[in-house]
Amino acid sequence: xxxxxxxxxxxxxxxxxxxxxxxxxxxxxxxxxxxxxxxxxxxxxxxxxxxxxxxxxxxxxxxxxxxxxxxxxxxxxxxxxxxxxxxxxxxxxxxxxxxxxxxxxxxxxxxxxxxxxxxxxxxxxxxxxxxxxxxxxxxxxxxxxxxxxxxxxxxxxxxxxxxxxxxxxxxxxxxxxxxxxxxxxxxxxxxxxxxxxxxxxxxxxxxxxxxxxxxxxxxxxxxxxxxxxxxxxxxxxxxxxxxxxxxxxxxxxxxxxxxxxxxxxxxxxxxxxxxxxxxxxxxxxxxxxxxxxxxxxxxxxxxxxxxxxxxxxxxxxxxxxxxxxxxxxxxxxxxxxxxxxx
Numbered sequence: 001x002x003x004x005x006x007x008x009x010x011x012x013x014x015x016x017x018x019x020x021x022x023x024x025x026x027x028x029x030x031x032x033x034x035x036x037x038x039x040x041x042x043x044x045x046x047x048x049x050x051x052x053x054x055x056x057x058x059x060x061x062x063x064x065x066x067x068x069x070x071x072x073x074x075x076x077x078x079x080x081x082x083x084x085x086x087x088x089x090x091x092x093x094x095x096x097x098x099x100x101x102x103x104x105x106x107x108x109x110x111x112x113x114x115x116x117x118x119x120x121x122x123x124x125x126x127x128x129x130x131x132x133x134x135x136x137x138x139x140x141x142x143x144x145x146x147x148x149x150x151x152x153x154x155x156x157x158x159x160x161x162x163x164x165x166x167x168x169x170x171x172x173x174x175x176x177x178x179x180x181x182x183x184x185x186x187x188x189x190x191x192x193x194x195x196x197x198x199x200x201x202x203x204x205x206x207x208x209x210x211x212x213x214x215x216x217x218x219x220x221x222x223x224x225x226x227x228x229x230x231x232x233x234x235x236x237x238x239x240x241x242x243x244x245x246x247x248x249x250x251x252x253x254x255x256x257x258x259x260x261x262x263x264x265x266x267x268x269x270x271x272x273x274x275x276x277x278x279x280x281x282x283x284x285x286x287x288x289x290x291x292x293x294x295x296x297x298x299x300x301x302x303x304x305x306x307x308x309x310x311x312x313x314x315x316x317x318x319x320x321x322x323x324x325x326x327x328x329x330x331x332x333x334x335x336x337x338x339x340x341x342x
Contacts (some may be wrong), residue, residue: 006274011164012074015094016081020311021119026051035089036122042080050080057299058308059093072315088115094163097300101287107295109285111304113233126319129174134281137332140194141325142235143264147187149317150271152214154181160228162220168291169225172284185273194260196272196333204333209320213313220306229285230303231310235284237276242322249270 011118025032030045033040041052052070061069067077086092091112099105120126128134129142159179164170192198206214220228236242251269255262289295295303324330 004134012062014063014092015059015061015097016063016066016080017059017091017093017308018054018084019089019091020118020279020308020315022084022118024054033084033089035054035084035087036119038087040083043272046051046080049076051079052190054147057090061303062094073268080146081321093301093304096304097297099300100295102292102294105294105300106289109300109307110237110239110306113246113307114237116225116241116307117234117237120314122320123315123318125322125337128322129254130323133326135326136258136260137323137325137330138329139258139261140191140196140264140332141251141321141330143187143191143194143261143268144155144196144204145207145317145321146182146268147191147201148204148210149213150187151184152206152210152217154184155214156182156217156221159218160225163222164225169229169284169288171288173228174224176284186271187264190264193263201333203336207320207324207334209313209316213317216309216313224302224306226285226299227302227306229283229288230306232283232308233295234307234314235305242276244273244276247276303325 010022019035021035023034025034029047030043031050033050041333049070049072053066054055056066056069063074063081064078066072081090085092093112095108096105098247106279125134125138125142128138154177157173157180161177163171164173185243186199188201193199217228217231220231233239248269251265251272254265260264294300325332
């Protein structure tokens with residue numbers, strides 16, 4: 001049975017939010033929405049209506065309001081929405097935004113984050129890694145970019161503390177900053193064991209797509225503490241099942257597929273296990289809502305927006321690794337002045 005976030009609850013109070021995995025192609029006489037494993041083509045009046053609807057599919061207006069805004073009845077609206085709702089590329093966020101109960105809000109929030117995050121792992125980077133066909137440059141480049149991403153976490157974790165004005169949130173962010181600080185050293189250990197010069201990796205340039213992920217987190221850390229907390233539903237997805245045994249088994253599989261990178265993969269596993277041991281499956285937003293009650297509509301929408309953006313930058317992070325490092329000519333590590341755009 002489908003859950004409240006992913007299913008249509010009613011025609012009028014459906015509050016639509018489009019998936020971060022949907023890409024729009026707009027031609028003169030048609031509009032196409034492409035998603036993993038699905039494509040939706042609209043022509044004629046349907047295309048024109050969808051052009052008008054797309055800017056509003058981020059939780060601002062419910063179905064009844066949308067119909068009034070663009071001048072179509074609900075039957076026409078559901079003919080447009082039906083396929084993308086059924087395929088779960090258009091979600092109803094009303095159970096999150098309008099929740100009166102904190103536990104119900106959290107359940108709906110985690111469900112949406114898990115749903116969006118799951119398709120990150122259908123990106124070509126992950127399909128090649130999981131089926132054992134990833135070239136060595138891609139596997140080792142993953143470790144280098146993960147190092148940069150982890151060093152970047154120190155950056156945005158520190159900023160999140162410095163710019164937070166809510167004392168309850170600031171205390172939790174301070175604890176998180178100290179728990180996570182310096183974890184990049186694990187990755188340097190693994191990369192050094194695989195033959196890389198430690199200092200060269202530390203001085204190397206991350207891919208622009210890696211830097212963009214860090215900058216996204218930096219922006220939230222300095223401008224919106226609630227939004228910053230909201231990202232972590234994606235970062236620590238899935239909500240359940242992240243046991244130490246499951247994590248160790250997954251990375252043992254990677255080490256068997258790529259034995260030359262065993263020391264590096266072992267360190268990535270060690271980092272993932274540390275998150276499990278520190279209890280990071282329970283994110284600070286969860287504690288905040290349980291202490292203070294359900295977020296109001298404005299803050300709930302802020303959290304969803306932040307999670308939506310997080311999925312986008314993480315997809316580009318993995319796409320960037322695949323695009324650059326799959327080349328036999330890729331520089332590992334990249335020089336400090338390297339400006340290749342990926």
